[in-house]
Amino acid sequence: MAGADSDDSLYPIAVLIDELRNEDVQLRLNSIKKLSTIALALGVERTRTELLPFLTDTIYDEDEVLLALAEQLGNFTMLVGGPEYVHCLLPPLESLATVEETVVRDKAVESLRKISHEHSPVDLEVHFEPLVKRLASGDWFTSRTSACGLFSVCYPRVSSTVKAEIRQHFRTLCSDDTPMVRRAAASKLGEFAKVLELEYVKSDIISLFTALASDEQDSVRLLAVEAGVSIATLLPQEDLEALVMPTLRQAAEDKSWRVRYMVADKFSDLQKAVGPEITKNDLVPAFQNLLKDCEAEVRAAAANKVKEFCENLPEDSRETIIMTHILPCVKELVSDTNQHVKSALASVIMGLSTILGKDNTIEHLLPLFLAQLKDECPEVRLNIISNLDCVNEVIGIRQLSQSLLPAIVELAEDAKWRVRLAIIEYMPLLAGQLGVEFFDEKLNSLCMAWLVDHVYAIREAATCNLMKLVEKFGAEWAQNTIVPKVLGMANDPNYLHRMTTLFCINALSEVCGQEITTKHMLPVVFKMSNDQVANVRFNVAKSLQKIGPVLDSNCLQTEVKPVLEKLASDQDMDVKYFAQEAITIVFCSE
């Protein structure tokens, strides 16, 4: 391909190659993203001998360019001549694996892991494994952290002597001087354990795990927790107690709240890994302690896991454990001093009702739900309301509706607009569960009040909410309850409210259908085309464009077109613009 006389196809490639070193980052990035095109044009030989050496030294570039390069090289095997030559990709990836930017390094490691599978067993020992060793014994911690992620991919495919070396290297990195490398080793410990023979898991990995879990750095110890979970899944049940549990128990009581937080955060995985017996004997008391932890962050993390933990308890003793051990702690959390803890609990507590059944829910959980519905923190109330569906299935929402209403009303009128916004989003769900009667009686007026909120985001959400309600309750309901009120606002002295009418029409026309739109909405829109405020007029144009598809063609031609044409000759520039745009889209698109 290369070398053809004055080949036109060379020109775009030449541009790409030149732009590899353009001053503009965006152009360099574009070129790097089309690296495969360049390589294809150069052919495998020149890619290996010229392009790759150049790229190996291009480590001074911006992170985003390096990131793209690291990613490209992971898919480059065929472009350098197939698996036989895949090792040519190692030098550039090796230098990328030592840069200071974590995302670039991680991507380089990811690509190295990918191409490791394309190495033949011989190449793996001749080329890949030496690279891992070089990185593992590099001067800078960046290269050593990168090495941690490569052991597990080459270990299964090398001879037993090399395996022994790899284990040794991993051991060394686990006791590295710098916390960064120990952190990298701790985070890859579980993955490495998975590819090791069971005897080495028991001999090597356990001692490394124990050492990392008692590291002086909090940040290392907390990563060991996750490794502990992975290791636990690998060991036979009878070894767990002796090899892993002492360390995990210690982690659950660590002096540092960050480590305990990690235990709480990984609790469900841990529970699955150790099985029902250890769960009953060890994890239940540990979980109780975490729910009562002195640090709020830990309690919140544990509270988040309450439902999952209860769900995964062994069936034979589930109810007893929940009722005697977990529920008392949960009751305390309902009146916790920290609002994050309460809101974490509120986001899962409703889920307990399906596990405990109707009677227990009414007797024990309902008082808690009601207490949380009256909580001073809006987020707690919102989380309860957003999860109402789980309770609805078990005891029906009527049990709650008495307390629900004041809670909803209060949230609907909260001083913070983000809170109001959040409750609006749950309205369709609530409406569906409470039924149309209850809704009309109690909630409809709230939904209409939001339409005239002084915050635009609320008005916008309120129009969208109306659309969803109509989807639920049907067009006839809309015609009787919503449409008259919406159209009434067209006469409001405040032009923002008049515009809300238009926005509502935009949202409602499709769900309400042609008849209601033509009969009731369209006349109002037409009337508003004479509004004195230009913003209203150009929104009329936008509305007509929007509801055009709902109307029949006769109406479009005879009624809509004249109005739009009139607006197109409006004295206001914007009105003209949007009217012309509407005409183009409604009448010329076919």
Place this chain on the structure above:
Amino acid sequence: ERYKIDFLVYIKALLCSVAADIISTVEFNSTGELLATGDKGGRVVVFQREQESKNQPHRRGEYNVYSTFQSHEPEFDYLKSLEIEEKINKIRWLPQQNAAYFLLSTNDKTVKLWKISERDKRPEGYNLKDEDGRIRDPTTITALQVPVLRPMDLMVEATPRRVFSNAHTYHINSISVNSDYETFMSTDDLRINLWNLEITNRSFNIVDIKPVNMEELTEVITAAEFHPHQCNTFVYSSSKGSIRLCDMRASALCDNHSKFFEEPEDPSNRSFFSEIISSISDVKFSHSGRYLMTRDYLTVKVWDLNMESKPLETYQVHDYLRSKLCSLYENDCIFDKFECVWNGSDSVIMTGSYNNFFRMFDRNTKRDVTLEASRENSKPRAILKPRKVCVGGKRRKDEISVDSLDFSKKILHTAWHPSENIIAVAATNNLYIFQDKVN
């Protein structure tokens, strides 16, 4: 090996460098190969130590400019109608992670992470133009050319890597990198925030002493530092002369300290200025992590972490100023924030004074010395002479009277090489580097 007392006397000048503006911070990196200074104009100047060369063995130890860059620019906060000065308040080096060097620099509001790296190759060879930049006729291109990297003159580049902003309402007085090499903290008058070095859009507040009602404010945070080895421990000092040690393991918010260091006030010494001069201007952990050093207006104190009731050692920096506090108050000098540093083995401490004097105290022999950083006194390889300030009427030869001290020449910022007897002293816009006399 203990430092000989000789060091306190016989030191020679290695470098006197004039900065463009008043130097506001000085800091060696962890190996001592590099020294960074920040100035009032927002610039950072990095000096590199001359490598050992066979031809000129005596040149070892000299520091030359390695890189200069503009770290911060003056800004304007439109919401609060406040000017934000570009002055660099603190510089902290990060542990070295690859061939490049990294440092954090901060002004009143924004912390920045800078990378200082070398480049010695550049790409050559274009397809569409020749090396002089002349565009080639596209039709003449018959083969593709891949650029090649060729050696070039060494170029040192400083690039901003991260900007940690919008987290401080008050002025940042300290930054400190944690021994986990993953986090650092930034401290302003009322709050301390914890950052991850890789995350710029989120920080955690770990100390907040702002009272609900600002009229109840009686105390501000003046400095803070992480323990050199224990990742969970940090201290912060206050304008009331106390130091609080906090344990981050105990809870996410460290409003409750685990240790409280304070010396009971001597009622006989009480005066209008007591509170002002007891305000701590700097706090530093010893390299061993066992001791704390604090600087207040007149003294440097060394505290044992295991004894909260009183300092282990107290050194008078310029006690002769006690009688002049009134005029020092009037010219605002009493609010000067002097810093203090340890030597590599924690046996000697150094801090600044007025009249371009700086003080060193040998903790083992209890001897101390006053030296002067000035252009006349520090000709290359000249040996510094100890200075003496006389208080009484009779002034001996070589002594200087308290009344003739120049209070506009103050040494606020100093730094000590992490393992050798090399010190850097910033005297307004002059940087002096001194080394002990080797032979």
